[in-house]
Amino acid sequence: MITVSAFKEDDVAIAYSIFKTARINPWSFTTFHQSAMNGLSLVAKENKMVVGYILLSSVLDEFTFEDITVDLAHRNKGIGRKLMEVSFLKAAEMKQKSILLEVRYSNKKAINLYRALGFELIGERKNYYDTAVDVSHGVETKKTDKNPPTRENAYIMKKVL
Numbered sequence: 001m002i003t004v005s006a007f008k009e010d011d012v013a014i015a016y017s018i019f020k021t022a023r024i025n026p027w028s029f030t031t032f033h034q035s036a037m038n039g040l041s042l043v044a045k046e047n048k049m050v051v052g053y054i055l056l057s058s059v060l061d062e063f064t065f066e067d068i069t070v071d072l073a074h075r076n077k078g079i080g081r082k083l084m085e086v087s088f089l090k091a092a093e094m095k096q097k098s099i100l101l102e103v104r105y106s107n108k109k110a111i112n113l114y115r116a117l118g119f120e121l122i123g124e125r126k127n128y129y130d131t132a133v134d135v136s137h138g139v140e141t142k143k144t145d146k147n148p149p150t151r152e153n154a155y156i157m158k159k160v161l
Contacts, residue, residue: 002079003045004086007036007053011043014050022069024130035066042086044070044079054083056090063091065101080110084117088161097161102154104129111155119157127151 007015012033020026027035035041035055040063044052052070056063065087070079091099102125103110129152 001046002051002077002082004042004082005045006039007041007043009037011045011050011053012036015043015053018050018052018069018071019067021072040090041066042083042090044083046074046079052079052083054087056087058094058096061095061097063087063094063096063099065099068101081113081117084113088117088159091161099159099161101157102128103157105153105155111157114157114159117159119159121155122158123156125154125156128154 013029015036016029016032019032026032032055035057036043036053038057040056040058042054042056043050050071051074052068054068055066057066058064065084068080068083070077070083087099099119101114101119103114105124131150131152
């Protein structure tokens with residue numbers, strides 16, 4: 001059974017290891033720790049083991065999903081959806097009016113999930129992400145490409161609550 005709760009100090013290092021496996025240029029542990037332990041961010045566990053997380057922040061009446069990652073071995077089980085749904089409840093309790101997120105243009109699975117959960121495309125950030133290899137959703141430049149792209153656009157999506 002998957003449970004979702006606030007981060008505890010003991011959860012951060014395991015969540016950070018999941019974070020690092022899904023990033024080309026991960027944040028420092030200190031930055032991740034600050035975001036995880038801000039009182040808003042959530043962790044998903046299966047049998048008391050960390051399997052995913054969502055980093056949240058709030059400015060005035062708006063939540064931002066800073067990052068959401070599920071361990072590779074636990075993907076496609078609805079864990080990301082559950083983390084987001086619990087975040088929606090938290091946002092409602094805090095009287096937030098909307099939620100923002102950014103997502104790689106090539107991360108079609110995530111984009112489809114976000115749309116299914118009510119997010120709409122509101123903008124784009126040009127050349128926002130590095131593109132060498134991103135294990136979080138399989139973006140990889142081909143060795144045969146003479147001029148492989150080094151940056152990828154991000155979509156900005158918003159859900160009105």
